[in-house]
Amino acid sequence: MAKITNWKSILPASILPFKEDCSIDEAAFRKYLSWLANVDGVGGIVVNGHAGEVSVLSREERKRVVEIAVDEVGGRVMIVSGINSDSTWMAQEYAKDIEEAGAAGMLIMPCNTWLRYGVQLDMVVQYFTRICGVVGLDAAVHLYPLNTKAFYPVEILLELSKIANIKAIKLGTRSTGIYERDLRILREKAPHLSLLTCHDESLITSMFPGVDGALVGLGSCIPELICEAFKAMNAGDFREIRKYAEKIKDVSDVVYEVGQSGGSRSSARMAKYAAYFRGLIPNPIVREPVMPITQRQKDEIEAAIKKAGVEPVGIC
Numbered sequence: 001m002a003k004i005t006n007w008k009s010i011l012p013a014s015i016l017p018f019k020e021d022c023s024i025d026e027a028a029f030r031k032y033l034s035w036l037a038n039v040d041g042v043g044g045i046v047v048n049g050h051a052g053e054v055s056v057l058s059r060e061e062r063k064r065v066v067e068i069a070v071d072e073v074g075g076r077v078m079i080v081s082g083i084n085s086d087s088t089w090m091a092q093e094y095a096k097d098i099e100e101a102g103a104a105g106m107l108i109m110p111c112n113t114w115l116r117y118g119v120q121l122d123m124v125v126q127y128f129t130r131i132c133g134v135v136g137l138d139a140a141v142h143l144y145p146l147n148t149k150a151f152y153p154v155e156i157l158l159e160l161s162k163i164a165n166i167k168a169i170k171l172g173t174r175s176t177g178i179y180e181r182d183l184r185i186l187r188e189k190a191p192h193l194s195l196l197t198c199h200d201e202s203l204i205t206s207m208f209p210g211v212d213g214a215l216v217g218l219g220s221c222i223p224e225l226i227c228e229a230f231k232a233m234n235a236g237d238f239r240e241i242r243k244y245a246e247k248i249k250d251v252s253d254v255v256y257e258v259g260q261s262g263g264s265r266s267s268a269r270m271a272k273y274a275a276y277f278r279g280l281i282p283n284p285i286v287r288e289p290v291m292p293i294t295q296r297q298k299d300e301i302e303a304a305i306k307k308a309g310v311e312p313v314g315i316c
Contacts (some may be wrong), residue, residue: 002075003074003078003079003102003103003104004044004074004075004076004077004078004079004104005078005104005105005138005167006043006044006077006078007043007044007078007105007138007140007167007168007194007196007212007213008043008194008212008213009041009042009043009044009212009213010041010042010043010213010214010216010219010223010226010227010230011042011043011044011045011046011078011080011196011213011214011215011216011219012036012042012045012046012216012217012219012220012223012226013046013049013050013051013052013215013216013217013219013220014032014033014036014045014046014047014049014051014052014069014220015032015051015052015053015217015220015221015268015271015272015275015281016029016047016052016053016057016065017029017032017281017282017283017285018283018285018286018287019285020283020285022285022287024061024064024065025281025282026068028281028282028316029065029068029072030068030072031315031316032275032280032281032315033045033068033069033072033073034072034073035280035313035315036073036220036223037072037073037076037077038076039223039224039227040224040227041223041226041227041228041230041231042077042219042223042227043077043078043213044077044078044079044080044104044105045069045073045077045078045079045080046080046081046082046107046215047065047066047069047079047080047081047082048062048065048066048081048082048083048084048098049082049107049217050082050217050267050268051217051220051267051268051271052065052082052268053268053286053287053290054082054084055084056287056288056290059093059094059097062081062094062097062098063097063098063100063101064101065081066079066081066097066098066101066102066103067101067102069103070101070102070103071102074102074104078104078105079102079103079104079105080103080104080105080106080107080140081094081098081101081103081105081106081107082106082107082109082142083095083098083106083107083108083109083131084109084112085111086111086112086113088126088127088130088131091108091127091130091131092130092131092134095131095132095134095135095137096134096135098137099135099136099137103137104137104138105137105138105139105140105167106131106135106137106138106139106140107139107140107142107170107215108127108128108131108139108140108141108142109142110124110142110144110150110152111127111150114149114150115144115148115149115150116149117149118149118150119149119150119151119152119156121155121156121159124152124156124159124160125156125159125160125163128141128160128163128166129163132163132164132165132166135165136165137165138165138167138168139163139165139166139167139168140166140167140168140169140170140194140196140215141157141160141166141168141169141170142170142172143157143169143170143171143172143173143198144172145172145173145174145175146173146174146175146178147174147175151173154181154182154185154186157169157182157186157190158185158186158189158190161186161189161190161192161193166193167192167193167194168193168194168195168196168212168215169186169193169194169195169196170196170198170215171183171195171196171197171198171199171206171211172198172199173199174199174201176202176205179199179206179209180209183195183209183210183211184209187210194212194213195211195212196211196212196213196214196215197211197213197214197215197216198214198215198216199216200216200217200218200252200255200256200267201252201253201256201258203216203218203226203229203248203252204229204233204241204244204245204248204249207229207230207233208233213230214226214230217255217267217268217271218248218251218252218255218271220271220272220275221251221255221271221272221274221275221278221280221305222247222248222251222274222305222308222310224310225244225247225248225251225308225310226248228240228244229241229244229245229248232244247307247308247309247310248308250304250307250308251274251301251304251305251308253304254270254297254300254301254303254304255267255270255271255274255301255304256270257270257297268286268290269284269286269290269291269292269293270293270297270301272284272286273293273297273298273301274301274304274305277298277301277302277305277312278305278310278311278312278313279312279313279314279315279316280313280315280316281316282316
């Protein structure tokens, strides 16, 4: 099967359905992936991301997730897998695993230890160089928010852009001024890169400076709205943009608990419940240490989905 690459589109970060015993529900996952791939405007699907609860998956499970996705929809859309590890060697092994499983790309996340100790240019560049050096896959940089110690300043992003495999940056800056400044710098100095927003909480606003697409967890439960909003943005249809902005914001506010103290302990569990409520997966089970959402949160998600006007799907 020829691999599809498409970094200029909407790329939902997919959730991963589990059975009652917390094992992967392969049948439900296949149905869900097939539905996602059929949404007009979706050019790729990201698995093994934060929305897919990558940190609680074993090495074997991460590879199996890619195998399922490639087998089910790899002939229709690009399959990208997250690489999440504190070990350079282990990250290389993950990269080789997903290439063998048939992925077309990888989304390389910062090491979790950097969230505590911070980053240095040479350390980050070597980490990416080592991973990209063992496979021939396209790679995207996962940029964490400015208020974390794992944020990469634009100088680091420009150095990473020189690595041949690097094709895209998932811009999660979450500081409007820095986001827009860095986006302009990257457009000028690294024009070959695809720049993707991942600002779920302010998605439409983050599209205005001009992006090539979006790689968002919110795409796991309301991809139709995001795809239509992106089409309206590219067409300059501001009436349509405003319409979709309101619908998306209704859902993003509750999934990410915008304005609430501390925010969501895990947006993945919130998006998973939204997908469950729409009938995309058979249950909203998450793996510990993440806990199930409360009845209040369920009620808020259900109300937001109804208000947004997205139809129940019922594929399960």
